[in-house]
Amino acid sequence: MNTRQKAISPWFRAAIVIVPVIAASLLGQWATYPNLASWYAGLVKPSFNPPNWIFAPVWTVLYLLMAYSAWRVLKISDDDAERRFALTLFFLQLALNAMWSWLFFGLHNPLAGLLDIVPQFLLILATIDRFRRLDLAAAFCLVPLAAWVAFASLLNFEIWRLNG
Template sequence: MVERPPLLSPTGLRNLSLAILPVVAASVLGQIATFPNLAPWYAGLAKPFYNPPNWIFGPMWTALFGLMAYAVWRILSAPAGTPGRGRALTVFFVMLVLNAAWSWMFFYLHSPMLGLVNIIPQWLVILTTIFAFRRVDALAAWCLVPLAVWVGFASAVNAGVWWLNR
């Protein structure tokens, strides 16, 4: 079992900040690109029959971002010399950048094709992150499995939107 610093210690608070702030930043950056483009652009697109209703996205992404923050907090709280910790953190932050960039590519640029160019590698980076996290902390890895499932499904939705609107 990995011994973590107490949450309210300086190290614990630093780890908590380093876990929460980048995840919140990725979420906010994605929302900045998404919300102004929901209507009329996105609303006017043809969507595949399996496209979920719009009300699902807010609660789903809130839960997924919460799980991401908790997972990366667990990795950050592992001792600095833990084998694989640095790589796990690197791929996690690459994953966050790709996550935020998708909204800009798909919504801001009005390009389902650019969304596909992002989301497929993003899904592969999520899988890589899960395997990298697993080497450091199995629970942290499991916390990212719902993200992998959701982004896998979102890839199919993105592909369907592109296909129907090409």
């Protein structure tokens, strides 16, 4: 471990990833929940649209996996530049994750959501690739996120297509 990493408390290191992940989750909920009954319920949805109750537990697990994954990469002591780049990709995809709810639900705009979720998915794949170079378990923790966002991208596209 380098000197700078030794000086960082493990609790502070955990907070570096946990706080942004919780913030992304809360920001998404603030845009989503007020618009479920008032707007989303009235949209035409594809036959494979899951029931609303499934989203909260799925996202809870995904956010836990994201935080754990980023924490594993953050605590790596070698290859500082690679770690910084990998974490930059992680936080960029997390920002797009939070923004998606505001674009789709907040603005009532499936097209804006689609324009966000496609680069979000690509950033998730890039993050998995970079995390894989540093910590295989961290990369594997993001695979469920990639699968869910791929599904959500298809769902977002179909909602946009059916309601356009």
